[in-house]
Amino acid sequence: MGSSRSLLSAVQRETLHALSGESARFDELLSRHTTLKIGGPADAWVAPPDIDSLSKVIQFCIAEDLPMLAIGGGSNLLVRDGGVRGVVLSTRGLRALSVNSDKVVTVESGVSTGKLLSSATKWGLGGLEFLGGVPGSLGGGMVMNAGTYLGEFKEVTLLVRSMRLCDGVIVERDNAECGFVYRGSALPTSEIVVEAELKLTPRSIEEITEVVKSIRTRRKEREPSGASNAGSVFKNPEGDFAGKLIESVGYKGTRVGNAECSPAHANWFVNHGGARASDMLTLIDGARAKVAAEHGIELVLEWKCIGED
Ligand SMILES: Cc1cc2nc3c(=O)[nH]c(=O)nc-3n(C[C@H](O)[C@H](O)[C@H](O)COP(=O)(O)OP(=O)(O)OC[C@H]3O[C@@H](n4cnc5c(N)ncnc54)[C@H](O)[C@@H]3O)c2cc1C
Incomplete structure (x- = not known):
């Protein structure tokens, strides 16, 4: 798939590929790298195999004036539909x-x-x-x-x-x-x-092992399963719970496209498949507005939003 807006020239692509241990992918859909399975293309996605290669990639991006952005497991990320211009630095290769x-x-x-x-x-x-x-x-x-x-x-x-x-x-x-x-x-x-x-x-x-088993069991009982998600959407406000507030305004089960405020846990918004970031952002705005109107509390996002609309 090609992106007409990519910032990268053919030579830059080749160099990035070589410097990043041949890990580089171009016009790479970030929906492949987020647990929400949402996100438009990055001009380049690289996962250097060690800190030394990462350093070389960074030096090259600095010299070429290419913007960079770090991502890890993508489990707290909402990437907008227009994707990310420049180079996404994945830490996937740094495993010592x-x-x-x-x-x-x-x-x-x-x-x-x-x-x-x-x-x-x-x-x-x-x-x-x-x-x-x-x-x-x-x-x-x-x-x-x-x-x-x-x-x-x-x-x-x-x-x-x-x-x-x-x-x-x-x-x-x-x-x-x-x-x-x-x-x-x-x-x-x-x-x-x-x-x-x-x-x-x-x-x-x-x-x-016992403690880990019990926390996992507790989570399994409380957290939605089945649909793609990125954990809690909002931080809990001081002395309160975001999920409780969202539930209290009747928002559970609200859907925008294939994005839904989970009926199982109001602070988990899920992607039933093919949801767009714009759907998720509309769902987020709706929850915020309702909670602000009824409780006077401004919910703060725990998810990190990156990329272009
Ligand atoms: C099912 C599920 C359950 C969850 N439960 C919890 C929970 O109980 N508690 C909790 O705290 N979180 C929870 N989360 C959220 C998430 O797991 C955490 O926030 C996690 O720490 C994010 O790590 P990540 O590597 O996926 O970061 P990413 O989602 O890749 O990135 C998160 C942010 O960190 C930045 N970043 C990532 N790596 C680097 C790096 N090496 N250098 C600089 N910046 C970097 C990114 O740019 C972004 O701003 C849950 C998520 C899911 C999907």
Whole structure:
């Protein structure tokens, strides 16, 4: 499929392909890279196989004045229908994961939360049980400070290393400098997280497994299944629940095209197949307007919206 609006020349495409370990795809539909299965094309999508290749891709994009944007597992992303101009940097290839004798885990940003949790369990290290049932990558988890009622990344993170998209330099931030807050952080969008160090605590494999099993069971009972989604749409307002507020205004089951406010959980909007970002955005605006009108509360999006209309 070709995009007449692509920013990239044929030479740039060839170079990006070579620099990114031949991972590059062009005019790549981002619906293939988001759990919502929504999103128009990126001019280029690359998944360099290691930090060194990522650095070369970034240096090239800087020299060629190509915009860049980082994505991880795409599990908290609504990509607009017009897609993304420039180069989408996927962390999928950054998969190194190790532990030292001080129980410090060093993990690259493309490692999935599932792999991280299963490795920590195997090593008899607790602290990540909160990740049971949370999809995505380490990098996205850091940016979002992903978490559940059992904890969040803020509690186990020693430091985060990110590569600046303006000059390719790696900067290191300790926990306080990351500015972790409820479902967010101060990690800037002008950088790509490449690696983090986490401090975990010895715990028996049986105990970890038991806790993870119970959080997964609890989630299964409460969360919609079957349709594509990206988890909670809105952050919970202080002292309240977004789902409760949306349900109270009679919004459950509201549909725009194939996008629906789930009848099973009002703060989960699902794609029944073929929904457009514009449908989802209309559904989001509708929920916000109703909750604002009836409760005077402005719901804040937890999803990140990227791309062009
Ligand atoms: C079924 C389901 C259940 C969920 N449950 C939970 C839950 O219980 N708790 C919770 O907190 N979240 C939950 N989520 C949301 C999501 O899993 C988290 O927000 C997750 O941390 C996002 O990680 P990701 O790698 O998919 O990030 P993406 O969706 O790819 O990106 C999210 C944001 O981070 C940026 N980003 C990603 N990687 C990098 C990087 N390496 N460097 C710089 N920026 C980056 C992106 O640009 C974007 O702004 C759920 C989602 C689903 C689909």
